[in-house]
Amino acid sequence: MKTAAAPKKPKWRSRGWWMRQLHTWHYMSAAVSLVGILAFAITGFLLNHGELIPAHPIVAHKEAQLAPSLLAELKTPATSDAPLPAAVADAVRQAVKLDPAGRPGEWSDSDVYVALPRPGGDAWVSVDRASGKISSEKTDQGWISYLNDLHKGRNTGPGWRWFIDVFAAACIVFSVTGLFLLQFLARNRPLTWPLVGLGLAIPVLIAILFIH
Numbered sequence: 314m315k316t317a318a319a320p321k322k323p324k325w326r327s328r329g330w331w332m333r334q335l336h337t338w339h340y341m342s343a344a345v346s347l348v349g350i351l352a353f354a355i356t357g358f359l360l361n362h363g364e365l366i367p368a369h370p371i372v373a374h375k376e377a378q379l380a381p382s383l384l385a386e387l388k389t390p391a392t393s394d395a396p397l398p399a400a401v402a403d404a405v406r407q408a409v410k411l412d413p414a415g416r417p418g419e420w421s422d423s424d425v426y427v428a429l430p431r432p433g434g435d436a437w438v439s440v441d442r443a444s445g446k447i448s449s450e451k452t453d454q455g456w457i458s459y460l461n462d463l464h465k466g467r468n469t470g471p472g473w474r475w476f477i478d479v480f481a482a483a484c485i486v487f488s489v490t491g492l493f494l495l496q497f498l499a500r501n502r503p504l505t506w507p508l509v510g511l512g513l514a515i516p517v518l519i520a521i522l523f524i525h
Contacts, residue, residue, distance in 0.1 A: 335493050339487060342490065350484065352464075359457055370452050372453075373451045375410075376409075378446060379440060379446070390420060397414070433454050433455065434454045435451075
């Protein structure tokens with residue numbers, strides 16, 4: 314009498330299926346995050362030894378004059394942090410090559426000041442409300458400062474912040490799939506979990522013993 318064949322396990326319940334999925338997600342997330350991990354590691358090292366890297370900031374001042382026809386645009390706004398009117402902002406951009414459009418301004422009785430922080434430096438513009446005189450200053454701290462600010466997401470705008478979020482998600486996928494792969498492979502590699510534990514213990518002990 315022919316016995317009934319045992320029902321086949323669904324593919325997703327097999328070890329081989331999970332190994333293939335984990336390998337796929339692991340290498341895809343590694344490919345996406347590879348350059349970012351390298352860049353963040355290098356800039357992290359630079360930040361950690363910033364005192365050893367000399368900085369030579371370059372400061373540039375510029376002055377210009379707003380057209381008399383635009384002075385009427387500098388009337389007192391409804392709020393004290395309103396941006397410059399579009400026509401004035403465009404004139405400032407053309408005159409001193411800094412774009413204050415859409416940035417909050419600091420309005421006083423005498424002038425309007427707009428801060429323009431940027432990665433690797435700083436900048437500002439000021440417009441005299443009576444005379445229309447435009448003053449500006451741009452500071453460049455160098456490419457190392459620029460890379461360090463990218464690392465911290467400082468004054469980088471929404472596009473770079475989105476990149477950091479996507480990069481962080483790829484790193485999480487890379488780490489979690491790596492952890493599951495270790496679980497699958499640890500049976501034949503007895504040093505796996507001691508090394509993982511060491512990777513956890515070292516930063517914890519340094520934080521407890523040396524950070525006060």
